[in-house]
C-alpha cells in the first residue's frame with residue numbers, strides 16, 4: 001500500500017516537473033519571438049487645432065510630428081497591414097507606424113488631412129457614426145474624400161457609450177451597428193474598433209470578436225507586437241503639453257525602454 005502511494009506520488013511529481021519544463025520552454029521561445037518580432041508604433045490623436053486643451057495638438061506641432069516620422073524612416077501602415085503583419089502574412093516595414101484619430105472631429109479633415117496628404121502618410125480615423133455631420137464633427141463627404149486619399153475610417157462605436165456600464169445587448173448594438181452603418185455609407189468592410197476612452201474588458205473584447213472585428217485598440221501605452229492581444233492593442237496617446245514636441249519625442253522614442261522597465265503589457 002505504502003509502495004503504491006509512493007509510486008503514485010513519484011509519478012505525480014515527475015509529471016508536474018515535466019509540465020513545468022515544457023511551459024518554461026514555450027514561454028522562453030515566445031519571449032524571444034516577441035523580442036525579435038515587429039514593434040508597431042500606433043499613435044493616437046483626437047483634435048488637431050490651436051485651442052488650449054490637452055486633447056488638441058496644435059497644427060504646427062502636428063506638422064512637425066509628421067515630418068519627424070517621415071525623416072526618421074517610419075512607414076505609415078493601415079490596420080489591415082498591422083493584422084496581416086502580426087499574422088505573418090506580410091512583412092512589415094522596419095519602422096511601422098499607424099497614425100490614428102478618435103471621435104472624428106472636423107479638424108481632422110480641415111487641419112490634419114492636408115498635412116497627411118502632402119506627406120503621403122496613411123492614417124486611420126475611428127469614427128462615431130452617431131456623430132457624423134454634427135457641429136465639430138466630419139460629414140460623410142469629408143470621410144469619403146479622405147478615404148480616396150489614404151485614410152481609412154473604422155469604428156469607435158455608435159454613440160461613444162461607456163461600454164462597461166451597458167448590458168450585453170446594448171454593447172452588441174454599439175459594436176455591430178456602428179460597423180454596419182459605416183460599411184453601408186463608406187462601401188467597404190469595417191473590421192477594426194477603438195474602444196471609447198480606451199476602456200475594455202475581456203467580456204467586451206469577446207463581443208467585439210463575435211460581431212466580426214479583427215482587432216480592437218485601447219490606450220494602453222506600448223508597442224503592438226507578437227505578444228499583443230488583438231482585442232486589446234496598445235497605442236501611444238499624443239496630447240498637447242507645455243512642450244508638445246518634446247513629449248511626443250519621448251513617448252515615441254522611449255516606449256521600448258518604458259516597456260522593458262516594467263510597464264505591464266496585458
Ligand SMILES: [Zn+2]
Pocket residue numbers: 102103156160196197
Ligand atoms: Zn473617443
